[in-house]
Amino acid sequence: MELLAVEAAGRGMSVRAAEERGLTGPAYWYGGPVAGARLAGQLGFALLEPTDGWLAELPQEFTGRQVRAGTLADAWSLNQPTFIKPPRDKSFPADVYTDDSRLSSALDPSTPVLLSDVVTFAAEYRLFLLDGQIATASRYAVFGRLDPRPLGTDSADRATATQITEFANRLVAAAGHTLPSAVVVDVGQVLDAYHPGHRWAVVEANMAWFSHAYAADPARVLDVVLRAAGPREHTRPQDLAFERH
Missing domain, CATH: 3.30.1490 (Dna Ligase; domain 1)
Known part of the structure; x- marks a missing residue:
């Protein structure tokens, strides 16, 4: 939150806490869903989020389970x-x-x-997607333990980044229309004793305005957040179905 606040202030935006009095819109939001729902009408922002059943409706080739x-x-x-x-x-x-x-x-x-089904994710990565493209990404866990790391910092990471991009492109081609234009999708490498090597799978989808940036580029994260939780009048027609009510 602090990193995004610094980035927003650097763009000339006023950063205010939800608890402050006298807040007026139009505004953008980064924070929890309860406070966000309470303030959305007052401050005029729309909260975009994936549907509850999105992961369950994906083909198993993308879920791995x-x-x-x-x-x-x-x-x-x-x-x-x-x-x-x-x-x-x-x-x-x-x-x-x-x-x-x-x-x-x-x-x-x-x-x-x-x-x-219970599976083991060897490593998990957070993708901030904007208009079906990866705006920025970060590793956030290894074997279930928090371990943030920027993506693409060495040759091995760059190979992983290429695999993630290819997987994300296939996912967007198949199911991009079932997601808002600004969203977070977590993916991971599934370990399977019956299938040697790593298989990529979707962990879950999340609201960009309530997702930790980990080691992702704060500037690009903010770009996604501003689309995912901005003034309602700026909401694109294809995103209206994903507005939180």
């Missing part, structure tokens, strides 16, 4: 280890659950969830 959309009630009835996460909010921790003992019974049974 079976993923389905369901509800918390479905999750409570599982009898095998399953990776379960909220589609977009943080109502409970995304994790592998073996039964319902760790899933909160205080939540509404109709709460939407994504349920997927």
